[in-house]
Amino acid sequence: MGFAGSGKTTVFNTLTGLAVPVGFGGEVRLGTVKVPDERIDALSKIFKPKKTTYAEIIFADIPGEHGAEKKGLSRKALVQIRDQEVVCLVLRAFPNPALETKPDPPADLESFHTECILSDLDLVERRLDRAKKDKPDAMELAAFERMKTTLEHGWPLRSLSPEALNRDYLKGYGFLTDRPLLVVLNRSEQEAAAPLPDELTRRLAELHAAGMVLSASVEAEIAAMDPADQPAFLADLGLAESARTRFIRTAYGLLDLISFFTVGEDEVRAWPIRRGTRARQAAGRIHSDLERGFIRAEVVPYHVFMEYKSEPALRDAGRLQVEGKDYVVADGDILHIRFNV
Ligand SMILES: Nc1nc2c(ncn2[C@@H]2O[C@H](COP(=O)(O)OP(=O)(O)OP(=O)(O)O)[C@@H](O)[C@H]2O)c(=O)[nH]1
Numbered sequence: 001m002g003f004a005g006s007g008k009t010t011v012f013n014t015l016t017g018l019a020v021p022v023g024f025g026g027e028v029r030l031g032t033v034k035v036p037d038e039r040i041d042a043l044s045k046i047f048k049p050k051k052t053t054y055a056e057i058i059f060a061d062i063p064g065e066h067g068a069e070k071k072g073l074s075r076k077a078l079v080q081i082r083d084q085e086v087v088c089l090v091l092r093a094f095p096n097p098a099l100e101t102k103p104d105p106p107a108d109l110e111s112f113h114t115e116c117i118l119s120d121l122d123l124v125e126r127r128l129d130r131a132k133k134d135k136p137d138a139m140e141l142a143a144f145e146r147m148k149t150t151l152e153h154g155w156p157l158r159s160l161s162p163e164a165l166n167r168d169y170l171k172g173y174g175f176l177t178d179r180p181l182l183v184v185l186n187r188s189e190q191e192a193a194a195p196l197p198d199e200l201t202r203r204l205a206e207l208h209a210a211g212m213v214l215s216a217s218v219e220a221e222i223a224a225m226d227p228a229d230q231p232a233f234l235a236d237l238g239l240a241e242s243a244r245t246r247f248i249r250t251a252y253g254l255l256d257l258i259s260f261f262t263v264g265e266d267e268v269r270a271w272p273i274r275r276g277t278r279a280r281q282a283a284g285r286i287h288s289d290l291e292r293g294f295i296r297a298e299v300v301p302y303h304v305f306m307e308y309k310s311e312p313a314l315r316d317a318g319r320l321q322v323e324g325k326d327y328v329v330a331d332g333d334i335l336h337i338r339f340n341v
C-alpha cells in the first residue's frame with residue numbers, strides 16, 4: 001500500500017524479483033516469494049522427496065490513487081487491504097520528478113494512519129448505531145465502545161492486547177488498524193544503507209508497527225540479476241543482504257512467525273505458524289481433518305533429527321517425542337500427526 005508514486009510497484013519488483021512495468025497506475029498484481037530455509041534444503045537432501053515446499057509470502061501490489069485533488073487512498077485500495085493478512089506501507093523518501101510534492105515520509109505516515117483510523121471509526125460507529133435497534137450482546141457492545149475510545153484517541157486497534165479486546169467480535173469486519181503494519185521507507189540510492197531515522201522509529205513503536213529501509217529502484221535491478229552476482233552489487237551499496245532477505249526477517253519478527261516441518265518421500269515442507277501455536281491448531285494448517293481428528297503428534301526437533309538422520313534410528317534411540325494437542329510447537333519441530341476421522 002501507499003500513496004501514488006511512492007514506489008510500490010518498484011518495491012514489489014524488488015521483493016518478488018519480477019519485472020512489472022513501473023510508472024503510474026496499473027492493476028492489482030500478485031507475486032509469490034519462497035522463504036529460503038537451509039533446514040528445508042538439508043531435509044530435502046536426506047528424504048529426496050518428489051516435492052519440496054518452502055513457506056511462501058504472497059505480495060499484492062495495489063495501485064495508488066492518481067489525479068485526485070488531494071492525495072489519499074482509493075476506496076478500491078481500502079477494500080483490497082481488508083483481504084490481506086499484513087499491510088506493508090511504502091513511504092516515499094526519494095524525489096519523484098513526476099510528483100510536485102517533496103518527499104515527506106512522516107507526514108505520509110500520519111495521513112495513512114489517519115485514513116485508516118477514520119475508516120475503522122466509521123465501521124465501529126455504524127455497529128454502535130445499529131446496536132440501538134437490535135438487541136446487542138453486552139460484551140460485544142463493550143468491545144465496540146472500547147474500540148471507539150481507542151480510535152478517537154488516534155490509537156490503532158492493534159495496540160489493544162487480546163486481554164483488552166476480544167477479537168471474536170471483530171470477525172468479518174476487517175479493521176484496517178488491527179492489521180499488522182510493516183512500513184518500508186523507500187529511499188534514494190545514496191541512502192540505501194542508512195538506518196531508519198529515530199523520529200520514524202519512535203512513531204512506529206507507538207503505532208505497534210515494524211519498519212525497514214530500502215532503495216527500491218536500484219535494489220529491484222539487483223534482484224533481477226543472477227543470484228551469484230547480487231552480493232557484490234549489494235556490497236557496493238553498503239548492504240550485506242538483499243531487500244527480500246531483510247523484508248522476510250522483518251515480517252517474521254513482526255508476526256512472530258516460526259516454522260515447523262513435515263517430512264517424507266512425497267514431500268518435505270515448511271509450515272509457518274505464529275509462535276505459541278499448539279499442536280492441534282498446527283495440524284489444522286496442514287488439513288482441517290488433522291485438526292478435527294487429532295490424536296497425537298510425534299515430534300522431533302530439527303537438530304535432534306540431524307544427529308540421527310532417519311526415523312527408525314530416532315525410534316531405536318527413543319528420541320521420538322509423543323505430544324498431545326496442547327503441546328506448544330517450537331521452531332524447527334518436525335511433526336508427524338496421528339489422527340482419525
Ligand atoms: N530514485 C528512485 N526512484 C524510484 C524509487 N522507487 C521508485 N522510483 C521511481 O518512482 C516512479 C514511481 O514508481 P512506481 O513503483 O511505479 O510507484 P507506485 O507507488 O507503484 O505508483 P502507483 O502504483 O502509480 O501509485 C517510477 O519512475 C520509479 O522508477 C527509488 O527507490 N528511487
Ligand SMILES: [Mg+2]
Nearest residue numbers: 008009025063
Ligand atoms: Mg504501482
